[in-house]
Amino acid sequence: MNYHRLVLLAAIAVEVTGTSALKLAADMPVAGYIASMGLLSLSLFLLSVALRAIPMVAAYALWEGLGIVGLAAIGYFVFGEALGPLRVLGLSAILVGIWLLLRGTNARAA
Numbered sequence: 001m002n003y004h005r006l007v008l009l010a011a012i013a014v015e016v017t018g019t020s021a022l023k024l025a026a027d028m029p030v031a032g033y034i035a036s037m038g039l040l041s042l043s044l045f046l047l048s049v050a051l052r053a054i055p056m057v058a059a060y061a062l063w064e065g066l067g068i069v070g071l072a073a074i075g076y077f078v079f080g081e082a083l084g085p086l087r088v089l090g091l092s093a094i095l096v097g098i099w100l101l102l103r104g105t106n107a108r109a110a
Contacts, residue, residue, distance in 0.1 A: 004053035011046035012063055014039050016070040023079060058105040065098040 018039025025032030043063075050059050069091050075081035 002053070004050045007046050008050035008054060008059055008062060011043045011050060012066050012070065014046060015043035015063065015067045016074065018043055019067070019071055020074050020078070055105050058102055061098045061101045065094045068094055 018036050021032055021035040021039060023032075025036065047059065047063055050063075072083060072087065072091055076083040
């Protein structure tokens with residue numbers, strides 16, 4: 001795996017962590033918002049680094065799509081949020097959409 005892909009994975013992980021920190025803002029408003037702003041800013045910076053070598057549509061699809069899937073998993077396992085059949089279907093559709101975008105991006109780049 002090359003450097004820019006690792007940076008993109010880091011951007012996704014930081015984005016999921018930063019968005020999850022917004023949940024903390026209900027109990028600790030100042031710390032939660034500061035943590036979220038810092039982490040989301042770092043995520044955008046890392047995404048911009050990844051965009052130097054990864055096509056924009058591929059990088060953004062992975063960043064946003066895997067972020068949504070990751071947040072759904074954290075919501076379910078950490079915060080006890082419901083994850084019913086329609087949500088699972090929606091998350092599956094996101095993953096299929098990412099796969100299709102990546103296939104189309106790779107086909108065009110070749």
